[in-house]
Amino acid sequence: MIGWLRSAVAAFLMAGSAWALADTPAPLSGGALIKPSDYLGQILVSLTLVLLIIFVGAWLLRRFGRFASVAEGQLSVLGALSVGQRERIMLVQVGREQLLIGVTSSRISTLHRLETPINLDDTDTQPGPSGQTMAESFAKRLQAAMTQRMTREDR
Known part of the structure; x- marks a missing residue:
């Protein structure tokens, strides 16, 4: 559980430092310029959503236990x-x-x-x-x- 938290903090720090260091816009293939700050919010929301899905899945697995066994309560x-x-x-x-x-x-x-x-x-x-x-x-x-x-x- 602590490993997941460390990974999430590291990802947020990397995303934040990439946003802070990227002052120059990157050209697209169509010629338009996009700044990293334009899609940083999408990245953070996506990362949060993925982490939330993982934590909810782990909680559900712990809450309801393993899959039904062959004995079925016998x-x-x-x-x-x-x-x-x-x-x-x-x-x-x-x-x-x-x-x-x-x-x-x-x-x-x-x-x-x-x-x-x-x-x-x-x-x-x-x-x-x-x-x-x-x-x-x-x-x-x-x-x-x-x-x-x-x-x-x-x-």
Whole structure:
């Protein structure tokens, strides 16, 4: 963004210095003389318009995100937990199925496929029927899934 601003300032300064230095009119092919000050306004308006189009396009791209994906809303990240500098455990929903995946800088692996999906509403901090919050419930399920996986790998 700063690079664009520097380019715009440099263009305005160059246009201004060219206008100030050009005292002698340039002859046209038809013999008429045109001063640079006659078309300097057009150049500045055109440059401003082009910069405005670029900034509006960048804002629209940031505002509305990327193009529509193949999943079309069927893929979403429900939760994430950082377990290291570059390691994360993520709960991902694909259609009706929920997966617990491990993400590192070089690998993504499925840790557990949840048989009963976790219902994540806006009630994360309200106690459920068992007296636990959704975060506590998720933590216990995560711990159980990790222990189950460890016991399977030990066999």
